[in-house]
Amino acid sequence: AQTVTQSQPEMSVQEAETVTLSCTYDTSESNYYLFWYKQPPSRQMILVIRQEAYKQQNATENRFSVNFQKAAKSFSLKISDSQLGDTAMYFCAFMKPVAAGKLIFGQGTTLQVKP
Amino acid sequence: DADVTQTPRNRITKTGKRIMLECSQTKGHDRMYWYRQDPGLGLRLIYYSFDVKDINKGEISDGYSVSRQAQAKFSLSLESAIPNQTALYFCATSDTTGGLETQYFGPGTRLLVL
Numbered sequence: 001a002q003t004v005t006q007s008q009p010e011m012s013v014q015e016a017e018t019v020t021l022s023c024t025y026d027t028s029e030s031n032y033y034l035f036w037y038k039q040p041p042s043r044q045m046i047l048v049i050r051q052e053a054y055k056q057q058n059a060t061e062n063r064f065s066v067n068f069q070k071a072a073k074s075f076s077l078k079i080s081d082s083q084l085g086d087t088a089m090y091f092c093a094f095m096k097p098v099a100a101g102k103l104i105f106g107q108g109t110t111l112q113v114k115p
Numbered sequence: 116d117a118d119v120t121q122t123p124r125n126r127i128t129k130t131g132k133r134i135m136l137e138c139s140q141t142k143g144h145d146r147m148y149w150y151r152q153d154p155g156l157g158l159r160l161i162y163y164s165f166d167v168k169d170i171n172k173g174e175i176s177d178g179y180s181v182s183r184q185a186q187a188k189f190s191l192s193l194e195s196a197i198p199n200q201t202a203l204y205f206c207a208t209s210d211t212t213g214g215l216e217t218q219y220f221g222p223g224t225r226l227l228v229l
Contacts, residue, residue, distance in 0.1 A: 105159075107157055
């Protein structure tokens, strides 16, 4: 069975600095999808970024980028120029295309951006 | 207007009561999902539906049932609520066009079972 592990329960960063959140996963599949979701205090789950495993190029969305290391089964999220609005819980998630629809989530990392 | 809506946003009920949580979407997606989130844990899948006639159990379906009334509506029922069903419940929809299925979540329903 697939598992997703986020080893950092809590992190903090100063406003305007860069922070990296870690995520590792375990799977025997060769193709799959990976996601980062953000959950601010409003509790809404918001898609941040997504990556297809067969694409070697790391995904980027504005200040958010990933470092996808397929051999190491690692999918870290880098937030550049951190803003107060980035304060949230961040979840890494995995999906197999064949079993489409079944998102498997990590435990989450709470990020605090300090002024 | 929000693409995925959930009602109610907050609910307090008593042990043994039957309650229904409702989800509606205007995204036109065929696939819909129900998840629950417990403190310190990520979301876990309860039920999912790929179209009106296709409903499937997820990881933690015991004690829950669902109804897909239309493409746009997917309801979750707790037939006899118990305290350990106290959680945050999310509905999600997904689109598979373009090959990368991505799920979009509603705002969540916070449920407290006394």
